[in-house]
Amino acid sequence: MHISEGVLSPPVLLAGGILSFIGLVFGLKNLKTEKIPEIAVLSSTFFVASLIHIPIGPTSAHLVLNGIIGLLLGWSAFPAIFLGLLLQALLFQFGGFTTLGVNTFAMAFPPVVLGYIFKKFLHKNKYFLTFSVSFLAGFLSIIFSAILIGTALYFTEKSFLPVIIALLSAHFPIAIIEGFITGFVVAYLLKVKPEVVI
Amino acid sequence: MRNIIFLLLILFIFTKMGFTHKINNFAYREGNQIKGEAYFADGSPCIKCKVEVYNEKGIKILETLTDEKGKYNFTINEKGSLRIKVIGGEGHLAEYKLEGLKEEKKEKKEIIKPEVSKVSQNEKLIPTLKLTDEEMKLAIKETVDEAVKEAIKPETEGIKNLLMEMKKDMDKVRLHDIIGGIGYILGIWGIIVILNFRKKAKL
Numbered sequence: 001m002h003i004s005e006g007v008l009s010p011p012v013l014l015a016g017g018i019l020s021f022i023g024l025v026f027g028l029k030n031l032k033t034e035k036i037p038e039i040a041v042l043s044s045t046f047f048v049a050s051l052i053h054i055p056i057g058p059t060s061a062h063l064v065l066n067g068i069i070g071l072l073l074g075w076s077a078f079p080a081i082f083l084g085l086l087l088q089a090l091l092f093q094f095g096g097f098t099t100l101g102v103n104t105f106a107m108a109f110p111p112v113v114l115g116y117i118f119k120k121f122l123h124k125n126k127y128f129l130t131f132s133v134s135f136l137a138g139f140l141s142i143i144f145s146a147i148l149i150g151t152a153l154y155f156t157e158k159s160f161l162p163v164i165i166a167l168l169s170a171h172f173p174i175a176i177i178e179g180f181i182t183g184f185v186v187a188y189l190l191k192v193k194p195e196v197v198i
Numbered sequence: 199m200r201n202i203i204f205l206l207l208i209l210f211i212f213t214k215m216g217f218t219h220k221i222n223n224f225a226y227r228e229g230n231q232i233k234g235e236a237y238f239a240d241g242s243p244c245i246k247c248k249v250e251v252y253n254e255k256g257i258k259i260l261e262t263l264t265d266e267k268g269k270y271n272f273t274i275n276e277k278g279s280l281r282i283k284v285i286g287g288e289g290h291l292a293e294y295k296l297e298g299l300k301e302e303k304k305e306k307k308e309i310i311k312p313e314v315s316k317v318s319q320n321e322k323l324i325p326t327l328k329l330t331d332e333e334m335k336l337a338i339k340e341t342v343d344e345a346v347k348e349a350i351k352p353e354t355e356g357i358k359n360l361l362m363e364m365k366k367d368m369d370k371v372r373l374h375d376i377i378g379g380i381g382y383i384l385g386i387w388g389i390i391v392i393l394n395f396r397k398k399a400k401l
Contacts (some may be wrong), residue, residue: 004221005290006283019394040387051371083386087379092371112242 002050002088002103002151005096012155017101019080023108027078035073038196039080041067043184046084050094054174061174066145067138067182070111071118072189072197102152110144111137122197124190131183138182142175143168217247221247222369223284223292226358233271236264236284236292237366243268248285254278254298 008016026066031039049065069077082104086093096101114137119131190197221244227236232251249270251260264284266269274280277297285291329337331353 002290006293007291031390031394033398035389036387036391036394040384043387044383047379048376051376083383087382091375091379176349 002085002095003099003149006155008099008102008152010154012152013098013102016099016105016152017111020078020104023075023078023105023112024082027075027080030075031079035076039073039076042058042073043080043083045069046081047087049080050084050147051092054177061170063174063178063181064081064107064142064145065178065181066107066111067134067141067178068115068185070108070113070115070141071122071137071150071182071186072115074115074119075112076141077115078104078108100123105198106148106152106157107145111141114140115145122186124194127187127191130190131187134186135179135183137186139179141177142171142178144170183184201310221284221286221290221292222366223282223294224362224365225282225296227296230275231271232280232282232296233269234282234294235267235269235362236286237268237369238286242389244284244286250283250285251304252281256281329357330375 046065046069050064053062054061054063066077066081073080083102085095085100085107089097089100118133118137122130124130144177146167147164150167153163178193186197201253221236221238223234225232227233234249236247236249238244243266244264245266247264247268249262249264250258251262251272251274253259253276254377255400259276260272260274262270277299282294282295282296283291284294
């Protein structure tokens with residue numbers, strides 16, 4: 001889910017850049033010093049997760065793990081994901097520098113919103129509820145990110161539905177896998193170290 | 199916290215198994231023919247991807263598809279530099295700039311066919327080649343060029359393949375890049391912690 005350099009038109013890039021900048025400012029404003037080590041670890045998790053490539057059917061997609069980041073970090077997901085994407089562009093040429101804004105927004109915004117909504121339902125003593133809510137957060141983050149990427153591509157490829165369908169079908173299995181990962185990790189963390197989640 | 203680190207370590211082990219969707223694109227000339235290959239970061243081919251060729255002015259001059267091995271080739275008369283785009287869909291794109299050939303001042307003079315002239319003295323027909331020195335040089339040069347090209351073809355082919363393999367290897371995601379990236383991330387957040395504490399100390 002990295003849009004490469006030279007695919008998008010300047011207005012789309014600019015819009016993505018501005019939206020991501022707002023998210024970054026928000027994220028850095030709300031930063032708690034105690035949370036920073038956690039952000040750093042999740043930031044590197046995101047950085048590495050994109051290298052894990054799961055072949056399913058004709059296409060293959062990679063893990064994103066933005067659902068976990070949104071649920072655990074809230075607005076700080078923006079700087080965490082931004083830094084991960086920046087280094088991916090720098091070291092592996094995944095995505096690109098001009099598309100950094102669009103990519104950051106597409107991957108950070110859905111989990112932040114979903115995390116905000118779902119966080120209320122997380123409860124230490126209700127394992128099943130916590131698991132299912134986290135599963136949904138992980139699952140929907142990928143789906144909405146794919147839709148946002150498809151929307152950004154729409155302005156250049158001019159074919160909305162085929163792109164969206166291709167993106168969704170490629171990411172649907174990933175979304176399920178990420179749902180499970182998010183569910184297990186968050187439920188487990190809540191049990192053994194609740195202060196990380198809340 | 200320890201669990202997240204544990205998760206990170208597990209992910210780490212997995213990274214050796216697969217890589218993302220970044221496309222690499224590489225092409226070279228062979229006379230009028232241009233051969234190229236497009237492959238993903240893990241070296242697997244980009245099958246049936248759209249290939250677009252643009253000339254120096256940015257005008258699209260050609261469109262083709264890659265084959266099952268991710269290879270493409272086309273013939274072109276354009277001598278200038280070319281930009282070859284491979285589009286993998288879903289926002290993946292790789293561009294390769296192929297340098298233009300140097301404009302050789304090849305005013306191909308038609309080599310004059312041997313004229314048959316009558317030599318009156320012997321009253322026999324003796325074919326003579328009426329070639330100036332320059333034309334002679336050109337004709338020799340052309341023949342030699344062709345012969346040399348033919349002779350070194352097997353070797354150049356081997357070198358090209360080797361280059362391709364090396365390039366593929368270089369484009370792969372390396373473990374030291376991954377470790378370096380994680381180091382950068384932790385370092386940058388460390389700096390943010392320091393700055394935050396300084397701010398608090400001032401207050």
